[in-house]
Amino acid sequence: MRLTDGRIREGVWSARLESEGEPGPFAVTLRDREVPHEVARIEGTLWEVRVPIPPSLIGEGIQTGIVAEPGGRRLAHFTLVAGEDAGADLRAEVDLLRAELDLLKRAFRRHCAGTARG
Known part of the structure; x- marks a missing residue:
């Protein structure tokens, strides 16, 4: 699995995921909390990951969201800077x-x- 082209738009972080077959499990965390995410097939081995960022997790300073497999291998990250x-x-x-x-x-x-x- 590989995530590319990550971006934030209108409060949603999205990225393209390349995976042979169904993507394996992964978690998205922000400020030590797991954040729900959606995965939808675009075509073939290409999928879209969407993470609506809860407003309650946005605050002053710098926060980093981490996308990782259950074993801890980091797939991607995103950074929010506010204040x-x-x-x-x-x-x-x-x-x-x-x-x-x-x-x-x-x-x-x-x-x-x-x-x-x-």
Whole structure:
């Protein structure tokens, strides 16, 4: 199973799902809650997944919806950004990720240098 072309329009996240035969089970979660979804065949091995986003789950900040198989394999995700400070939250998160990446790069370089010396 593979999901592509995800987008949000009029409060509904939709994507195309490619699957040989009937699609296997999967769950959509947003803010740690399972969200109902619909799957309809378009043609052949192509299906459409529709997830109406409940207004009660939309709020300030950044929320990420996850589409995953029962074993945990992530098929797709979507992000909702809302509120006045959402841009600042996003920039702060990116800055934190950059700092963590720099830390990992330095540790990796030290490890490689130590291994090369033997």
